[in-house]
Amino acid sequence: MDFALSDEQQALREEVARFAENEIEPVATEYDREEKYPHDVMDAAADMGLLAPHIPIEYGGVGYSTLETAILTEELFAADPGIGLCIASAGFGAEAIMAFGTDEQKEKYLPPLTSGESVMGAAISEPHAGSDVSSVSTRAEKDGDEWVINGNKMWITNGSVGDYFVVVCETDPDVEDRYTGFSQIIIESDRDGFSAEKITGKLGIRASDTAELVLDDVRVPEENLVGTRGMGFLQVMQFFDETRTAVAAQGVGIAKGAAQRALEYAQEREQFGRSISEFQAIQHKLADMYTRTEAARGLTYKSAWSVDADSDDVTTLASMAKEYASRVATAVADEAVQIHGGAGYVDDFDVGRFYRDAKITQIYEGTTEIQKNIIARELLGKGM
Incomplete structure (x- = not known):
């Protein structure tokens, strides 16, 4: 049993620590006090390859393991949890696309995250469904070759700055098994009917963006379904x-x-x-x-x-x-x-x-x- 980090992992820790000391710590209080998203720091993080680094190399990422991503996250949060979360969550939800998405989805949605061109999020929680994921009520119905989505999502990280979200929706409400009636669907924030309201006054992580999402007859193509219908839960x-x-x-x-x-x-x-x-x-x-x-x-x-x-x-x-x-x-x-x-x-x-x-x-x-x-x-x- 070897508890030592490899030379590469130790170098990663030191590199991220230096970045955090130089780019995050001097501005952490400002961004926390003003509750604003640190776009400048995000640009610097993109240049360092720190955004969504777990994404495979073929899609523009570094291909870090979960352990290496944990090391990186630890150092960012040791400098400042708020800005650290912004960097660590820039690709939040990409895991679903990586694990279950089509090649086309991976090629379209993953590379912009690593370059800093786009930010994404995972929209699961709702005003009345937090820990109980099986009580999600946001509904997605098929209309021809499109999904029509209606509902509210609450406490969504990157909610008002994100470019697209993997959204948990109820797609098959009549199934007997309560766990097979949900699917994940990608929704772009520039779709008609999509709106986000930034949540302020949080106790902490104030630099990180948190919002309520409102989905009002939002239409997306059927190819935005992630993986198999009904397997979202x-x-x-x-x-x-x-x-x-x-x-x-x-x-x-x-x-x-x-x-x-x-x-x-x-x-x-x-x-x-x-x-x-x-x-x-x-x-x-x-x-x-x-x-x-x-x-x-x-x-x-x-x-x-x-x-x-x-x-x-x-x-x-x-x-x-x-x-x-x-x-x-x-x-x-x-x-x-x-x-x-x-x-x-x-x-x-x-x-x-x-x-x-x-x-x-x-x-x-x-x-x-x-x-x-x-x-x-x-x-x-x-x-x-």
């Missing part, structure tokens, strides 16, 4: 194994960034005539923060490995990694604020932003409670 479940691993990597990055800042502050801050890092209470906090982060990293990397290896326990590991790393992120960010004291409660220091940003990792891509349900279900062998 099962496609999404496979998609979650990858995206939950990605969220785990986000959590590791947040914990890493918060812990590093807490360590630096503890060494600089003086109380009672000496550095607060000399106090045992602070030392114990730092020891616990770094230990938890390392444990979360190990579980996340194993989950990434299981995705790449198509392991039988990938679903269990992905949910374990997501649940644990997100919990570590919130706990470590909390302790980082505590170590900063009053200084951590204002935006002069990054830890307050990390504290706000961390919480979302326990919510999106399936809440903490859903992850525990999945883990227990897999352990008990109940299946779907």
Whole structure:
């Protein structure tokens, strides 16, 4: 068993860390405060090959493995979770096209993501259907050689800046099996009847774009169907194994960034005539923060490995990694604020932003409670 990164993977980590330090950290507070999408940083990320790097080389990507993508994500989020999410999610939903799309769909929709020409998203959640994907009510009906889509999607990453979305729709409402009545359909944002309303006032990840989508008789050609009709729910479940691993990597990055800042502050801050890092209470906090982060990293990397290896326990590991790393992120960010004291409660220091940003990792891509349900279900062998 080899826990060491390859020379190429270590070089990737260092390269992304330098990019994050130079391009993200100086502007992170500005983009968070103004809740604006970092187009300039996205352009720089495209030049570095950091957008949708998991896309195969033949479609313009770098072809990174899930593990390498996790390493990249960790470093971006250690610099700033908000801008990190913008970069990491530029190709959100591409996994469905890569796994189930036609050659024509891959050639049309994947290359623009890696070049920075386009941004995409995955539209699953609705105002009344979050963790319960099988309750999605957005309807797609065939009309000749077109799909006509009506419905609302909520909390959609890249919603008001995206150029196209993979949308989960109900296509066969009368089937007896509740899981085979859904399909995924690609919808371009310039279609008539498509509108997006940006959501502001979020607790964290404010640089990342989040929106509500309204689909009002949106028409797309039948060839926009992704994979087999009626298999959308099962496609999404496979998609979650990858995206939950990605969220785990986000959590590791947040914990890493918060812990590093807490360590630096503890060494600089003086109380009672000496550095607060000399106090045992602070030392114990730092020891616990770094230990938890390392444990979360190990579980996340194993989950990434299981995705790449198509392991039988990938679903269990992905949910374990997501649940644990997100919990570590919130706990470590909390302790980082505590170590900063009053200084951590204002935006002069990054830890307050990390504290706000961390919480979302326990919510999106399936809440903490859903992850525990999945883990227990897999352990008990109940299946779907």
